[in-house]
Amino acid sequence: MSAVSAILDSLGRSGGMLAGVAFLAAALAPPALAQGAFASKASRDTDVGLRWVDVTNSGLPKDPVIGGNLADGTPLYVCRVVHMRDTESGKREGPDGHACLIGTFGMERPYSTFESLAGPMAGDVPAGAKWVAAAPGKVPEGAFRIDGGHGPKRFLCRASYQGGVHPGVIEDTPEGDVCHIGWKGDELQNDAFEVLVFGD
Secondary structure (H helix, E strand, C coil): CCHHHHHHHHHHHHCCCHHHHHHHHHHHCCCCCCCCCCCCCCCCECCCCCEEEECCCCCCCCCECEEEECCCCCEEEEEEEEECCEEEEEEEECCCCCCEEEEECCEEEEECCCEEEECCEECCEECCEEEEEEECCECCCCECECCCCCCCCEEEEEEEECCEEEEEEEECCCCCCCEEEEECCEEEEECCEEEEEECC
């Protein structure tokens, strides 16, 4: 049955328009990351001294990783959402932020179930790491993977926008990708960005 036929069928059976509207919204809604349990195969420990901490309904870990800042200086902490084979990284705004803001599927989505990146810092970067300028399709060697070695490769990136620096995610794809960040409800795709890299 086509989408149009299904909608008409729904309208005919319900005798009203509300059911048809609801059906259309469900049929056309983009796939989203669920806010359920984290995927058990996505490791919370890393081999570079960092770890992912479940901070759902709690405050920041004692040693959170700062990935950027807003124009007013508010720190943006690195966070991620993991569900099944999908991993996305984004930002938590300030120590009182209650959601991980992810730029995906054309919009910025807030997730209340998430993990924060934690570990020792050396100034404004994780110890042993540095932010390296990158370009679409050219992920630097030693780039930090946020997926824990499970599912499609995803890397932590950050991009400048509106006077701030915003953590986001880049996918390692054959055709190349950009740094996806969220901003005031929208997803922004940036081809000028940095990637967190460990090693020399």
